[in-house]
Amino acid sequence: MISYNNKEIVYKGCPGCAYGKHEFELDCGMAYENERFTMSQDWELPIKGFFIVSPKRHVEKLCELSEEERNEMFSIVNKTSSILREKNTCDSFEYVFEEKEKRHLHVWILPRYNWMNDICEDVIDNIGLIFEYAKNNFRDNNNYEEIKKITEVVKEEFDK
Ligand SMILES: [Zn+2]
Numbered sequence: 112m113i114s115y116n117n118k119e120i121v122y123k124g125c126p127g128c129a130y131g132k133h134e135f136e137l138d139c140g141m142a143y144e145n146e147r148f149t150m151s152q153d154w155e156l157p158i159k160g161f162f163i164v165s166p167k168r169h170v171e172k173l174c175e176l177s178e179e180e181r182n183e184m185f186s187i188v189n190k191t192s193s194i195l196r197e198k199n200t201c202d203s204f205e206y207v208f209e210e211k212e213k214r215h216l217h218v219w220i221l222p223r224y225n226w227m228n229d230i231c232e233d234v235i236d237n238i239g240l241i242f243e244y245a246k247n248n249f250r251d252n253n254n255y256e257e258i259k260k261i262t263e264v265v266k267e268e269f270d271k
Pocket of ligand 1: 215
């Protein structure tokens, strides 16, 4: 896997499990973690404020989480987007919840930026296009610094 800032990430097995066990790290660090979840910049995509919330244990289906865990996961999602709103990073979001066989369950918090509207009419219908565009256009040091800064701001708010 190639990281958001173009570095090779090496891990064995499931990436969600490996990240939860700190078998690989991102240069921007984790924005939040507890015993059950991690929350950080998406590992691969250089879109600022694009966060991923993932359980630490291997879960493929929403129903495998306890009610408490589901509530906690969505509290983390809500808190993250609230912080991003307060800090004027972004005002609206797409939440992408992926439940796939043999894939580690996760929620994406994808800020909706104007540049996305310039590429397509519907972000969800064209998410592959958006990701490709980000990979081709946002791999630069200024953007990596911004990603790091946003992670630090979110972390600070979670630590309060
Ligand atoms: Zn896993």
